[in-house]
Amino acid sequence: MLTQRMEKLITGIPKAEAHLHLESSTMPKTVIWTSQKNNIQLPFKTEDEMLKYLKSKTTSLTEFLICDRLVNSCLIYEEDYARAVYDLAEEGYNQNIIYREIFLDYPLNQVRGVSLETYMNGCEKGRKKAQEDFGVEIVFIPCVDRTVSSESSLQFVKDLLKYRDIIDGLGMDCDEKNYPATNHKEAFELAKENSLFLTAHCGEDLGYESVIEALDSLKLDRLDHGIRAVESKELMRRLADEKIMLTTCPYANIDMTIYKDLSKHPLRELMANNVVCSINSDDPPYATDLINTLRECITAMNLTEKEVVSLLRNCFEYSIKGQRYLEKFDKWIKENCEE
Numbered sequence: 001m002l003t004q005r006m007e008k009l010i011t012g013i014p015k016a017e018a019h020l021h022l023e024s025s026t027m028p029k030t031v032i033w034t035s036q037k038n039n040i041q042l043p044f045k046t047e048d049e050m051l052k053y054l055k056s057k058t059t060s061l062t063e064f065l066i067c068d069r070l071v072n073s074c075l076i077y078e079e080d081y082a083r084a085v086y087d088l089a090e091e092g093y094n095q096n097i098i099y100r101e102i103f104l105d106y107p108l109n110q111v112r113g114v115s116l117e118t119y120m121n122g123c124e125k126g127r128k129k130a131q132e133d134f135g136v137e138i139v140f141i142p143c144v145d146r147t148v149s150s151e152s153s154l155q156f157v158k159d160l161l162k163y164r165d166i167i168d169g170l171g172m173d174c175d176e177k178n179y180p181a182t183n184h185k186e187a188f189e190l191a192k193e194n195s196l197f198l199t200a201h202c203g204e205d206l207g208y209e210s211v212i213e214a215l216d217s218l219k220l221d222r223l224d225h226g227i228r229a230v231e232s233k234e235l236m237r238r239l240a241d242e243k244i245m246l247t248t249c250p251y252a253n254i255d256m257t258i259y260k261d262l263s264k265h266p267l268r269e270l271m272a273n274n275v276v277c278s279i280n281s282d283d284p285p286y287a288t289d290l291i292n293t294l295r296e297c298i299t300a301m302n303l304t305e306k307e308v309v310s311l312l313r314n315c316f317e318y319s320i321k322g323q324r325y326l327e328k329f330d331k332w333i334k335e336n337c338e339e
């Protein structure tokens with residue numbers, strides 16, 4: 001139940017977030033600013049109009065991807081990417097999110113002719129300024145588009161390695177259906193050789209077999225969504241034994257109409273089977289922000305305080321480099337929850 005005590009917990013505690021995309025989480029103020037500066041015509045003029053537009057257009061992955069491309073078309077120059085990262089860090093700061101792992105869907109920008117150099121340098125500038133101004137630590141995870149060829153994903157990782165000091169992981173997203181994870185085995189092997197943390201979107205559109213296929217072929221450290229692991233007891237046991245975290249985004253799953261409503265979402269069942277889970281927003285302008293996601297999940301799934309604390313703590317503990325904040329997290333719990 002969303003009691004006052006629970007509200008204080010989810011708003012007041014220092015939080016981490018490990019699953020959101022720069023491209024689909026570009027803040028409305030960044031979009032309006034860059035569209036005016038770069039003279040890009042959009043079907044909306046204000047931040048409110050943009051949010052209404054996105055919410056009216058996103059009931060399927062196809063519609064979502066069209067909107068994603070439209071919004072992304074506003075970002076062209078280094079300063080645009082710097083601003084996108086900076087504004088997203090500020091959105092985190094306003095929710096007391098002190099550590100954020102952000103997916104970079106560079107391929108969306110690449111097809112529009114934006115160089116990797118412009119993109120990465122811009123992102124890095126935004127990250128540095130955000131750390132200085134808000135104290136929010138941002139970690140970048142570029143994502144392979146799973147619909148491209150094995151050669152393309154391998155080349156992508158080779159190109160990314162020039163920016164090894166800026167990135168900490170490699171992810172994978174886009175259409176699961178018809179595009180096996182195995183196609184990108186070599187790209188992930190190269191990333192592993194270069195000590196990048198490996199994660200991938202899977203088990204969202206497709207069932208538990210897709211999770212097994214991604215886990216086995218890419219040697220993943222973590223799963224993004226991965227919720228359909230719930231369909232196999234054996235897989236849940238494996239995930240629990242190997243302590244592979246699922247970065248779940250329940251509200252975004254409902255938004256994409258994967259489950260009818262939050263009460264049907266498998267998060268609780270996964271937790272009951274000892275699978276390590278965290279809660280994330282995925283793409284706030286389309287769905288909702290992290291705090292609201294937590295509020296909605298607590299109410300619909302009747303999550304207990306202990307479960308909420310565990311979901312929030314996991315996000316630091318199983319992150320790439322957020323473990324250093326655990327002491328701060330535990331101190332907050334000690335001072336505010338143990339009485």
Ligand SMILES: [Zn+2]
Nearest residue numbers: 021201224282
């Ligand atoms: Zn995602």
